[in-house]
Amino acid sequence: GQQVMQIPQYQHVQEGEDFTTYCNSSTTLSNIQWYKQRPGGHPVFLIQLVKSGEVKKQKRLTFQFGEAKKNSSLHITATQTTDVGTYFCAGQHSGGSNYKLTFGKGTLLTVNP
Amino acid sequence: GAGVSQTPSNKVTEKGKYVELRCDPISGHTALYWYRQSLGQGPEFLIYFQGTGAADDSGLPNDRFFAVRPEGSVSTLKIQRTERGDSAMYLCASSTSPYSASNTGELFFGEGSRLTVL
Numbered sequence: 001g002q003q004v005m006q007i008p009q010y011q012h013v014q015e016g017e018d019f020t021t022y023c024n025s026s027t028t029l030s031n032i033q034w035y036k037q038r039p040g041g042h043p044v045f046l047i048q049l050v051k052s053g054e055v056k057k058q059k060r061l062t063f064q065f066g067e068a069k070k071n072s073s074l075h076i077t078a079t080q081t082t083d084v085g086t087y088f089c090a091g092q093h094s095g096g097s098n099y100k101l102t103f104g105k106g107t108l109l110t111v112n113p
Numbered sequence: 114g115a116g117v118s119q120t121p122s123n124k125v126t127e128k129g130k131y132v133e134l135r136c137d138p139i140s141g142h143t144a145l146y147w148y149r150q151s152l153g154q155g156p157e158f159l160i161y162f163q164g165t166g167a168a169d170d171s172g173l174p175n176d177r178f179f180a181v182r183p184e185g186s187v188s189t190l191k192i193q194r195t196e197r198g199d200s201a202m203y204l205c206a207s208s209t210s211p212y213s214a215s216n217t218g219e220l221f222f223g224e225g226s227r228l229t230v231l
Contacts, residue, residue, distance in 0.1 A: 006155075033218055042204060042225055043156060048218040088155050097169060099144065099211040101220070103155030 002027060002093045006104030014112050019076040021107035023089035030094045032065055032072045033101065038085040046074075046087075069094075081111050115139075117223035119205050125229045126195055134190040134226040138207030145188050146220065147180055148204040156204055162188060163210065195230045202227050 005024045013019055023032065031050045035043035047056055049065035049072060056063045062075045072089055086108045090101040118137040126132055138145050143164055148156035158172040165185045173179070177195075182188040192199055206220040 031218060033220075042222040043220075044222070045219040090155070097161075099146070099161050099163075100158050100169065100172075101156075103148075103157070105153070105155050 002096070002102050004089060004091045004102050004104040006089055006107055008107055009105065010108045010110075012110045012112065013079050015081060016078050019079050019083070019109055021074050021087050021089075021109075023072045023074075023091070023104050025070050025091050025093070025102075028069050028094040029072075029091040030069075030096075030098065031092050032069075033090045033092075034063060034072075034074055035088045035090060035103075036085050037088065037106070041085075043088060076109075079109070079111050081113050084109060084111050117205055117207050117221050119203075119223035119226050121226055122224060123227045123229075125231065127231050128195060128197060130195050130230075132192045132195055132228060134192075134203050134205075134228070136188045136190070136205030136207075136223060138186065138188070138205070139221055140186075141209075142207035142221070143185070143210045144208045145182060146206045146208075147188070147190050148206065148222075150202045150204055150225070159190075192228075195228075197230050200228055200230045 033048045034046040037043045047063050052069050053067045054065040060077045064073045086106040088103050088106040090103045120135045145162040147159040150156045160180050161169040162182045177193045180190045202225045204225045206222045208220050209216045
C-alpha cells in the first residue's frame with residue numbers, strides 16, 4: 001500500500017542545536033502536512049505544503065517540499081525545550097482521495113536543557 | 114465546544130466485549146475522521162464521513178468495526194467482540210469539507226480514547 005517513510009525515528013539534541021526530520025514517499029504526493037504531538041497529547045497541525053519546491057517558515061521552523069513532490073523536511077533552528085514531541089509528516093497521494101492522509105511513523109525529538 | 118471532544122478518554126474492557134467510542138466534532142465541520150494510533154506509530158486512517166454518510170470506510174480493519182454519524186455531527190465508533198490487538202488510541206478529527214475552496218487541509222484532532230483490551 002501507499003507508505004510514507006520518516007527518519008530518524010528518534011533524535012536527542014542539546015538545547016540550542018538544530019534538528020531536521022525527513023519524509024519520503026515512493027509515489028508522488030498532492031500535498032504534505034506536518035503535525036506535532038506532545039507527549040500524552042494529540043496531533044496538532046503545523047503546516048501544509050502543496051507546490052513543488054515550496055518552502056515555508058514559521059519562526060524557527062522551516063518546511064520544504066521536494067521538487068518531485070515525493071519528499072519533505074522539517075528543520076528546527078536552535079531547539080528549545082518547548083520543541084519536545086513527535087513530529088509527523090502526513091501525505092495525500094496523487095490520484096487518491098483528497099481527504100485521506102498517510103502518516104509517517106514520526107520522529108521523536110527530545111531536548112536536553 | 115471549542116474543540117473536538119472524545120469520550121471516554123480511557124476504556125478498559127475484556128476480550129470479547131462490545132465497545133463504543135464517541136466523538137463530538139467542532140461545530141460546523143462537515144468532515145469527520147477516525148484514526149487509530151498504536152504506540153510508537155503514526156495515526157492510521159480508519160474511516161471518513163462527509164455529513165452523515167461514510168464516504169470511505171476502507172481503513173476499517175474488519176467487520177467487527179463499524180461507525181455511524183446519524184445526524185451529521187456526533188459520531189460513534191463501535192467495536193464488537195474486542196480483541197487484545199484492538200488496544201490502541203482511537204483519534205477522532207474534524208475539518209471543513211476537503212472539497213471546499215476555503216479548506217486549509219488542517220485536521221483538528223481530539224484528545225483521543227485510549228482502549229485497552231485485557
